[in-house]
Amino acid sequence: MNEEVKSKNRRLFFGYVTLILLYVLPYILGLFQGTWRGVPLLLLWMMTLSFSFVVLTVIGYFHVFVDWSKDVDALIDKEEISK
Amino acid sequence: MTIIIIVFVCIFILKNVFIAIQSNKESTQNTSAEYYLSNNSVSWVGLGFTMFASWMSVWAYLGAPGAYYGQGLEWLLTHGFTGVGTPLLLWFIGRKMWFLGKKNGYITPGDLLADFHKSKYVRLLTGLISIAALIPYCLVQLIGIGKVVASSTGGDIPFWIGVVVAGLVIAFYSYTGGIKAVIKTDIYQGILFGIVMIVVASIVLFQAGGFLEGMGQSFALKPHLFIPDQAKIGVPLTSMFMWSLGFIVLPHLWQRTYMAKSSEELSKAILLSSVLSGLFITFPACIIGLISIGLIPGLLDVDLLMPTLISQYFTYGLPFLVVGAFAAGMSTVDSQLLTASSVMVRDIVEPLLNIKLSKKREKTVGRLFVLAFVILLVSVALSPTGQGNIIIIAGKGISIALVSAVPLLFPLMLNIRSKWGGIVSLTVGLIATILLEFNIVDLQFPRHFGPAVLVFLLEIILYYLFYLIEKLFWIRNIIKMH
Numbered sequence: 001m002n003e004e005v006k007s008k009n010r011r012l013f014f015g016y017v018t019l020i021l022l023y024v025l026p027y028i029l030g031l032f033q034g035t036w037r038g039v040p041l042l043l044l045w046m047m048t049l050s051f052s053f054v055v056l057t058v059i060g061y062f063h064v065f066v067d068w069s070k071d072v073d074a075l076i077d078k079e080e081i082s083k
Numbered sequence: 084m085t086i087i088i089i090v091f092v093c094i095f096i097l098k099n100v101f102i103a104i105q106s107n108k109e110s111t112q113n114t115s116a117e118y119y120l121s122n123n124s125v126s127w128v129g130l131g132f133t134m135f136a137s138w139m140s141v142w143a144y145l146g147a148p149g150a151y152y153g154q155g156l157e158w159l160l161t162h163g164f165t166g167v168g169t170p171l172l173l174w175f176i177g178r179k180m181w182f183l184g185k186k187n188g189y190i191t192p193g194d195l196l197a198d199f200h201k202s203k204y205v206r207l208l209t210g211l212i213s214i215a216a217l218i219p220y221c222l223v224q225l226i227g228i229g230k231v232v233a234s235s236t237g238g239d240i241p242f243w244i245g246v247v248v249a250g251l252v253i254a255f256y257s258y259t260g261g262i263k264a265v266i267k268t269d270i271y272q273g274i275l276f277g278i279v280m281i282v283v284a285s286i287v288l289f290q291a292g293g294f295l296e297g298m299g300q301s302f303a304l305k306p307h308l309f310i311p312d313q314a315k316i317g318v319p320l321t322s323m324f325m326w327s328l329g330f331i332v333l334p335h336l337w338q339r340t341y342m343a344k345s346s347e348e349l350s351k352a353i354l355l356s357s358v359l360s361g362l363f364i365t366f367p368a369c370i371i372g373l374i375s376i377g378l379i380p381g382l383l384d385v386d387l388l389m390p391t392l393i394s395q396y397f398t399y400g401l402p403f404l405v406v407g408a409f410a411a412g413m414s415t416v417d418s419q420l421l422t423a424s425s426v427m428v429r430d431i432v433e434p435l436l437n438i439k440l441s442k443k444r445e446k447t448v449g450r451l452f453v454l455a456f457v458i459l460l461v462s463v464a465l466s467p468t469g470q471g472n473i474i475i476i477a478g479k480g481i482s483i484a485l486v487s488a489v490p491l492l493f494p495l496m497l498n499i500r501s502k503w504g505g506i507v508s509l510t511v512g513l514i515a516t517i518l519l520e521f522n523i524v525d526l527q528f529p530r531h532f533g534p535a536v537l538v539f540l541l542e543i544i545l546y547y548l549f550y551l552i553e554k555l556f557w558i559r560n561i562i563k564m565h
Contacts, residue, residue: 016171020164027160027311027319038299040309043156047369050163054361057170061354065174069347 008064015056023049084401085239088232091402095409096248099256102267127348129266131355133418134339136273138169138330138356139364140220140415141227144276144408146473147364148283149385151372155308158372160319161326162365168327170357173349176331177340179495181349184341191422192337192487193430199494200505203434208509210430212486213334214423215513218463220333220480221419221456223473224412225249225464227386231408234390235401246464249409253416254457265417272410277363279400279407283389284367286396291374300377308376317532322478325535329481332488335415335422386473416460423456424449479520482535486512489542493550504549508542515541 023046026032032041125133150158180195189195192213197206225246232245256264291297302309311319330336343349375388379395382388393400428449433439440448489512490505518524519534528537 013175016167020167023164023167024160024320024323027156028316030311030313033310035302037295038302039295040156040298040302042311043159043298043302043309043373046156046159046163047366050159050167050365050369051361053164053167053170054358056167057354057357060170060174061350065350065353066347068178069345069350 005064005067009068012056012060012064015060016053019049019052019056023053084398085236088236088402088405089240091406092248092409095406096252098271099252099264099268099413102256102264104259105264125266125342125348126344127351127355129270130339130343130348130352131359132273133266133269133342133414134336134352134356135359135363136269136276136411136414137335137339137418138333138415139273139276139360139411140477141224141408141412142473142477143364143368144280144411145227145231145386145389146223146477147368148372148375149388149472150474151369152375152382152388153385155305155373155376156311157308157319158322159369161322162368164323164327165330165360165365168323169330169360170353172328172331173340173353173356176492176495177353178346178349180331180337180340181343181346189341190338191426191429192332192334192491193426196487196490196505197430199500200490200502202502202506205490205502205505205509206430207434208506208513209487209490210426210434212483212509212513213426213430215517216480216484217334217419217423218460218480219476219483221416221423221460222464223477223480224416225460226470226476227473228408228412229464230384230386231390231405234387235394235405243465246461249413249416250457250461250464253413253420254454256417265414265421268417269414272414273359276407276411276414277359279403280363280367280371282400282403283392284370286400287371287374287378287392290396291378294370294374297370297374297377301373301375302377304377304380315531317528317530317536321531321533321536324539325478325481325485325533328488329484332484332491333481334426334484335418338422338425339418420453420456421449424452427452427456482520482533482538483513483516485535485539486516486542488539489546493546499547499550501546501550501553503553504546507549508546511545512538512542 026045032045034041147162193206193209196209228249229242229245232240233242288294382391393404428445489508494500515538
């Protein structure tokens with residue numbers, strides 16, 4: 001894997017870790033106790049973050065894994081790895 | 084209405100039978116690699132849908148809305164996380180498994196772990212864990228189908244008929260068509276139950292007068308379901324850990340990481356599966372379950388939330404609900420059956436009898452095991468032990484599957500390999516999980532953390548300890564030689 005792809009890969013991983021922390025910590029620490037129009041803020045926060053996970057996966061695919069896949073497929077062709 | 088439901092189910096079943104026969108005709112090589120993995124040549128659409136449909140089974144279709152209804156935010160922490168848990172694991176762990184599978188021609192989880200640890204016992208233990216994990220997980224699919232059929236027809240068709248019919252059809256098309264039939268059926272079954280989830284969520288939103296109105300009513304009625312219980316924080320954290328890591332170690336999903344034609348197809352499949360899971364399951368289930376707290380309070384069996392909602396607000400939707408339940412359950416059991424049969428042949432029968440079956444013989448023995456496994460599942464589903472809450476039973480299967488996570492992650496991610504670490508951690512992990520999950524030993528953990536997390540930590544310690552001991556002996560031998 002070339003350095004550029006490795007670096008993008010690392011950034012994506014930290015992106016995921018950040019989102020996970022933003023998702024879990026308010027629940028564990030009991031933050032966002034209030035309501036907005038009668039709906040608990042924590043619920044809205046968690047649903048938004050949950051949707052962000054899907055968005056990050058879409059970004060991750062186009063930003064990182066298109067390049068990664070090309071690298072690996074080239075490697076497989078080169079080494080003639082087949083069943 | 085019962086007649087209409089029967090007609091819908093018959094059309095659905097005939098479609099699956101037709102696909103199985105067609106796939107059998109298309110089979111050219113008659114080998115186990117073709118039967119179980121379609122010769123590692125599955126395209127991203129097929130792989131994405133089969134990952135989605137095999138993971139998002141009856142537990143997602145019936146169990147998840149019910150779990151939101153019964154547990155509130157606690158379940159959102161788990162279920163909302165699967166949207167990141169699954170792609171994260173597949174991107175960073177699954178693609179390595181795929182690469183090794185492609186390179187070495189792996190078929191089962193035991194192939195990979197035995198190769199890592201160079202041990203026949205690791206293969207055997209992985210095989211036992213895989214079968215033990217698949218039994219409860221398969222069971223909930225049949226139980227779910229039986230429950231929906233009985234509830235939607237008002238008891239005209241009893242629970243046992245639903246279970247037996249689903250078992251027979253799955254056995255037929257898995258036996259006949261192999262993985263090709265499973266992937267083809269998974270595509271349209273996935274679309275079908277995804278649409279049902281969206282339709283039910285829309286009905287619930289409409290009945291409640293919108294998202295904010297509905298959630299507000301539910302919060303006003305049961306506020307405690309929307310406030311985290313700090314004293315029991317271990318419960319949702321354990322289930323979050325289980326239901327995310329479980330995705331990669333459940334044997335039928337593990338096997339799916341081997342199937343992709345190329346890494347590009349695998350990447351696209353991961354994207355497709357994750358987006359489908361998020362948009363068609365996680366969000367609709369969350370809306371259905373949480374808004375229903377205020378909409379239909381007092382429901383006792385939470386697994387019946389979906390049929391209750393449809394009966395109450397959209398009676399003509401019942402046939403679609405029943406067919407959706409068949410689709411959700413069957414798309415998972417068929418995959419699991421094929422995995423169980425490959426595991427039985429390659430990881431249990433061959434190492435135990437010390438023989439190597441030919442590729443054609445492997446396929447034949449595997450097919451016979453498919454039939455035997457279905458008979459076992461139907462019998463357990465109809466016995467009193469088979470009754471219970473869908474999420475709880477499925478969770479036990481995932482907890483057992485997690486036993487193989489440590490011997491997978493150490494060599495794969497950290498390049499740390501220990502033969503005895505593998506054997507000991509798998510043995511101790513399996514025994515401890517069975518003792519704790521089935522309440523043979525009753526232990527209370529701090530903050531209500533569940534057995535899965537504790538067993539995982541115990542396995543990490545054991546694996547690393549044996550790795551250090553093996554390294555010490557290796558250094559000693561080197562010194563002696565010099």
